[in-house]
Amino acid sequence: MKEFQRKQLLERVEREGATVGVDIPDAITIQGEELDLQAFVFEIRQRDTVPSGERQRVEQAKKNLRRERLERKQRIEEENISYEDGEELAEAIIGIDRALNALEQLGPVxxxxxxxxxxxxxxxxxxxxxxxxxxxxxxxxxxxxxxxxx
Known part of the structure; x- marks a missing residue:
């Protein structure tokens, strides 16, 4: 990947409003574990507030999503990857951001x-x-x- 392409991808994942119109990914692999992300976010968002039994699960999911986002962004920044691989990573990052936004907008935790x-x-x-x-x-x-x- 050329340096200007790398910069374009990084700018795209950091752009304000990048998640507008983007769907939450159906599933995502985080640290080798498959997570049905869309179903998880939908299930949690159906409630007005996060029940006490689910708080830890939601906070852990947000923490894992942030970590995964950072790891994928670092791959774009530092690794010698193809532009196509970089685009896939950027799309995944934007999907992660969309899921994080949805989880952050929940009622009082x-x-x-x-x-x-x-x-x-x-x-x-x-x-x-x-x-x-x-x-x-x-x-x-x-x-x-x-x-x-x-």
């Missing part, structure tokens, strides 16, 4: 963590309200003692 964050935010708002109501807002507590400044 960790409902417990989200509920905890919401409770912390509520407590902060409540404390801020109480401080203001009692005349202890942050501006008046940083100066000299209350009523002592002239």
């Amino acid at each position: 960790d409902l417990e963590q989200e509920a905890s964050a919401q409770a912390v935010a509520d407590r902060k708002r409540w404390m801020k309200f109480l401080q203001k109501a009692l005349g202890q807002d942050s501006d008046s507590t940083h100066g000299v003692g209350r009523g002592q400044g002239r």
